[in-house]
Amino acid sequence: MKVHLVDGTYELFRHHFGQPSRTAADGTEIAATRGVLSTVLGMLEDGATHLGVATDQVIESFRNDLWPGYKTGEGTPPELLAQFPVLERSLEALGVVLWPMTELEADDALASAAAVAADDERVEQVVICTPDKDLAQSVRGRRVVQLDRRSGAVIDEDGVWQKFGVAPASIPDWLALVGDSADGFPGLRGWGKRSAARVLAHYGGIEDIPHDVVDWDPGLRRQVRGAATLAATLAASLDLAMLFRRLATLQVERALLDDVDQLEWRGPTEAFGEVCAMLGVPRLAERAAAVAGGPVG
Helix, strand or coil, X not given: CEEEEEEHHHHHHHHHHHCCCCECCCCCECHHHHHHHHHHHHHHHCCCCEEEEEEECCCCCCHHHHCCCCCCCCCCCXXXXXXXXXXXXXXXXXXXXXXXXXXXXXXXXXXXXXXXHHCCCCCCEEEEECCCHHHHHHCECXXXXXXXXXXXXXXXXXXXXXXXXXXXXXXXXHHHHHCECCCCECCCCCCCHHHHHHHXXXXXXXXXXXXXXXXXXXXXXXXXXXXXXXXXXXXXXXHHHHHHHHHHCCCCCHHHCCCHHHHECCCCCCCHHHHHHHHCCHHHHHHHHHHHCCCCC
């Protein structure tokens, strides 16, 4: 079997900014919700059997307590934020496993489910449906891959090396050094993508990089421009670098998924027809029933 894990937050944002406005009878904006539901149904129609969706029910997480500049919901259109509970209700009515995250983030849920699924010998492949670079750390060979459903690009472990210049396990270290503007932390001054990739490809992790440049591999010193300055910066800011790495490291909580069998889609619930009527898309209920092989609920 293949396991598909969907970043519901990314999908909701993508559809909100990519589709014209649509409102329910009560004036609630619903265009993005309709788009995500259609996307998930499309995956089921294409043969997906085991599927879970993670959302950020609350944009803030425990990481906001660690770093004051970490991303928040500030600036997010209120009509978009208001669709999270609508989407979550709709997905549950569709019968899809949902992880609405509060203390942790949707990315943590995806990483957690991927880890559990990858340990199951029955699983042929785990497909994490998001282009988010944070999830690159969860990629394992061809067994756990990322899929950008917008472009169709699949990134396996070789793809992570080609894109970032480091192994999946070093992605948190790479992000800590270069920063992540989307998540709100700046990285260390002077460290760029290429320098971070070259150093981490050699040493693996931040804590393994010698503090004194004279202790660096001679060949690496010649390859990295400004190596002495970078080494000094890291030595002076090591605590900050380790904090940034913690921010970038996805938290694997295996309790979020007891067994891969829980992800098997068994059809929509009786409430799905009502949800589709509220969203003004009865066709979605018909599509779900057709995939499930039963009458509309």
